[in-house]
């Protein structure tokens with residue numbers, strides 16, 4: 001008895017044609033963009049015998065004003081390079097980066113420093129000064145910006161309250177938890193009232209519960225202050241929980257971009273599909289996978305996997321299928337999640353073989369699913 005080849009753990013399920021195709025297109029028009037990448041490439045030159053690296057190529061997209069946009073990619077995809085172009089720490093090799101209607105790539109010296117005040121940034125390892133209290137860390141950008149002492153004191157108190165750690169005013173970083181340190185980092189990033197907040201893997205060092213709390217805080221900040229948030233991450237869970245828009249980077253190129261719900265309901269690029277698989281899983285429970293064979297047994301069930309995509313999709317599908325075709329359909333496994341308000345996942349159904357059904361029942365089931373535009377595939381049989 002052979003296990004069906006498509007059931008190898010971690011192997012992507014058979015691809016289906018996207019029902020609603022989406023082109024890779026700028027996520028926002030020029031006028032409502034907070035950040036615009038125009039014809040960007042970034043090449044790090046060869047150095048001491050090491051070859052040059054084309055870190056970014058043909059980057060053209062816009063980040064909508066007021067949005068929470070996730071930039072997701074595997075290690076080395078070019079995420080950090082992209083973020084360093086937004087805050088002017090790097091210059092593009094070609095093209096320009098326009099932030100809040102200013103070409104940041106053309107600025108230098110004092111003009112660049114002034115522009116950088118409207119771009120806050122938070123980091124994976126918080127980057128706090130250990131010799132300064134929470135309040136003094138938050139005060140730092142205000143001191144650099146030349147604020148009066150009394151104004152700094154008032155603003156710091158306001159920020160500590162905003163991020164929910166008013167009681168940690170005099171604590172040093174070593175006395176704070178990871179989540180509290182990141183709250184200080186967020187308060188410091190917001191001190192000069194930036195219009196953009198860049199988050200570079202800001203929750204990667206935190207446990208899931210603290211991650212959730214920090215992402216909730218960022219969502220509140222976006223909602224209440226209207227700050228555009230750019231999330232750099234390799235974690236699908238971060239994009240799924242917080243982002244409204246997403247840009248998928250692979251090997252220095254944008255491979256898909258748009259609304260999270262659209263991109264992850266019908267992911268087209270293998271990288272995007274692999275990120276989705278992290279959330280919904282694409283493998284069957286081992287106890288089921290180990291029983292599936294490719295040869296039809298005399299009795300048992302055909303195993304059919306059905307993709308479920310879209311708001312409310314699949315809610316009544318199994319009941320309707322069973323009723324309309326008069327079959328005893330079994331639900332062998334199910335994995336459905338919600339991304340951007342859309343259901344994404346799959347159901348694995350058992351269709352009875354034998355006298356009443358046989359191959360005919362499987363064929364009728366696949367035809368019925370196709371008629372209602374549920375992408376489906378037969379994985380094999382269980383005895």
Ligand SMILES: Nc1ncnc2c1ncn2[C@@H]1O[C@H](COP(=O)(O)OP(=O)(O)OP(=O)(O)O)[C@@H](O)[C@H]1O
Nearest residue numbers: 044053055073074075076077078079080081082234
């Ligand atoms: N200063 C640099 N000099 C030379 N090459 C660099 C430099 N910074 C990045 N690179 C290279 O550019 C490519 C993209 O790197 P980048 O750090 O932007 O990716 P990333 O998606 O942020 O990766 P990670 O998640 O691992 O940080 C990689 O091949 C990297 O080695």
